[in-house]
Amino acid sequence: MKKIVEQNQAGMDESLIDYDVLVIGGGIAGDEAALKLADVGYKILIVEKDLSIGGRMILLSKVFPTLDCSACITTPKVSETARHRNISIFTKTEVKSITRRQDNFFDITILKRTRYVLETLCTGCKECEDVCPILIPDEYQYNQVARKAVFIPFSIAQPRIANIDIDNCILCGLCEKKCPSDAIDFTLVDTYEHLVVKSVVLATGFRLFNPTVLSRYGYGRYKNVMTAMEMERQLAPTRPYNSVLRPKDGKMPDNIAYLLCVGSRDQTVGNPICSQICCMYSTKQAQLLLGALPMADVTVYYLHVRAFGKGFCEFYNQALSMGVNYIKAKVASVREKENGNLILRYEDFSTGQVEEQEHDLVVLATGILANAEIESVFKGEKLELDPYEFVRQKDMLTNPAITSISGVFAAGTVTGPMDIPDTILSAGAAAAEATAYLKKLS
Amino acid sequence: MGTTKTTKILRETRKPPEKALENRKLFTERQKLITNSLANGLQSIPDIAKESGLEPEVVTYVMMSMRKYGEVTEIGPDEMNEYFLYQLKPKNP
Known part of the structure; x- marks a missing residue:
């Protein structure tokens, strides 16, 4: 992984740094915060546990009160996020632990779950999907219709890369045989990776x-x-x-x-x-x-x-x-x-x-409802939650993006229910707070 | 293209899940019943349910999945404007 090698004025060893900011969650809040931070030059990693960024918004029909097409708003945003030279995205990946180091950076452990598909080779042609004989409920259509065991989650998924649902795969080999770019590889395995970042933005959204x-x-x-x-x-x-x-x-x-x-x-x-x-x-x-x-x-x-x-x-x-x-x-x-x-x-x-x-x-x-799982990944420091299990804002009136942990910021519905415009505003606030924090660090 | 090399490697350590095999069998059976029913001409979901003996919600789920993968298409609503009528899509030569 490419390291940033510039020396820090405060004497911190920046050669250790993989990314300036880890954004957890690739929904609309995470994408917005990442874009704002990347635009000012910071190196960003978005970790998304799902197969695509875009969160729930990318699955909506239209938005209120304008009745604009939701996908038409989300698609350019996720494309911009995916193409930004300062942003890297890991999908189907979970953050397992976050620990503050003595130099004030964060040690991060992530678990990259395999798609059984070589991401650099898959062209998203869906030929594998055409030959797969397995049909099971499609979670991206809220189980109203079926999907295949090898599938691209939806047409505007970002990245548009196939995934094999190994728990429902009968290992018939038809997809591997059909793939025109030899992208399917059943020998791939889940991997843990360790990273060092300077700051973290939490954008893990909500549960229904x-x-x-x-x-x-x-x-x-x-x-x-x-x-x-x-x-x-x-x-x-x-x-x-x-x-x-x-x-x-x-x-x-x-x-x-x-x-x-x-x-x-x-x-x-x-x-x-x-x-x-x-x-x-x-x-x-x-x-x-x-x-x-x-x-x-x-x-x-x-x-x-x-x-x-x-x-x-x-x-x-x-x-x-x-x-x-x-x-x-x-x-x-x-x-x-x-x-x-x-x-x-x-x-x-x-x-x-x-x-x-x-x-x-x-x-x-x-x-x-709150998505409180993120609390357990912090080791040695406590991420405080509010009485409803949303991430507690240090001061919701004056510092809505600041959490109980220095260098960790909150964006969007991780702090409480809100609509799309408020989510975007909240993500902007998190990006501004993270920028100020990073400036102070250097 | 054309090999199943890595599938074979995984099969050495992992068996296909029983549940997935059962689901496949069940889905295929249901698909066949719906296909047979549609072979008689235009049908609505309740018509197919009646003819096939499947629950209407099962017909909705399986037939909409068949529609998604290009096996079935809708023609338009019935005379009462209550239910859509569906037909099998001709297979590509």
């Missing part, structure tokens, strides 16, 4: 609430109860089906319900905070559904509509004017009829009455 916990809504039991992320895929141009369809029987839905605050603002599931984005992504999806299914009715069952950002209130009013029905209510339960339709039982807050309503598809607007 698993609604099977709330069995009263029937997710996992009733096929026509789906999550908003599953609907997001159905609304995207690279959708799993030919149109928006009910997973149970392929019917075009014409009476769709959204349940807000599923797994957020709910002490019973240990997540009392608002997820910030569910009201608006549901409002966005409701509008997109009315575009895709002009005869459909969409009803949103809400506790409060939190339209707090720039243009959000107007966006909500636009949904109302398009005919989206909002009912202030608490949904108690969902039960399935024989024809796959679903009966919602709810308390209507405007009347105080318990009502029942039939819908043919129910979408759960699931909340955002």
Whole structure:
């Protein structure tokens, strides 16, 4: 690995340094922070555990409140990240430990999991995928359709390199035989690598609430109860089906319900905070559904509509004017009829009455949870978390990107739920703090 | 191109997972049932489920996967505008 050999004014041995900054997480926050730091000349390594950078945003249909195409915004950003001469990217790689050295740099151990594909040779032609006989649920389509055991995760994946899911591979050898560039190599193994960096930016994002916990809504039991992320895929141009369809029987839905605050603002599931984005992504999806299914009715069952950002209130009013029905209510339960339709039982807050309503598809607007795994990789120093297990900001008003560890900065939803514009702002703040820190170091 | 050299090396130390073999068998069986059903002409998902004896959600999943890999295509909605009709895609010569 190429070392930076310039001498540091403070007398630190910079020849040890592999990268100035390690960015953990290649979602939109990590990419933005990396680009900002790379533009001022720092050498950056992005470590992403998934097969592609771009995070969740690259899988969205459109963004609120502008209804711009999400992939159209994300693709140039991830391309710029991948092509930047100061940025290196390791995908399918995890950071296993971070330890501060005596010279104030960080020792990093990473685990590079093999794709069983030589990354420099793969052209992304998908010929291997064409001959693979194995079909298993596609996690990038939220299991609504199948993928092969050798696959490129999605068409705009960055990098566009095949991966072999070895746990589902029957070792038939067809992919290796077919590959025109001899890129497939089953002798490749996972490898640990050790690096030295000056600073770390955490951009590990969030988890989505698993609604099977709330069995009263029937997710996992009733096929026509789906999550908003599953609907997001159905609304995207690279959708799993030919149109928006009910997973149970392929019917075009014409009476769709959204349940807000599923797994957020709910002490019973240990997540009392608002997820910030569910009201608006549901409002966005409701509008997109009315575009895709002009005869459909969409009803949103809400506790409060939190339209707090720039243009959000107007966006909500636009949904109302398009005919989206909002009912202030608490949904108690969902039960399935024989024809796959679903009966919602709810308390209507405007009347105080318990009502029942039939819908043919129910979408759960699931909340955002912390992704606290990153805490355990720090050795010898404690990364402090807030009461909700997001990374604690030293001072969320004056230093939102500074964590409890000097030289470690936080970008995006690793510190709490936020929408895309706020994530970009947060990543910019992390890059600015990291730049100031690196300047002081030298 | 054309060898299975490294596959053979891995097969010496690793057996294909039983679950993957079973899944392959199951998926192929289901695929065959759907193909047979579509061989009779345009069909909706409930039509295929009725004819094949598969659960409708299984037909949705398998047929949409077949559509993804170019084996099936949609024609348009039925008369009631409720369900799409699908047909087998002619194989490339």
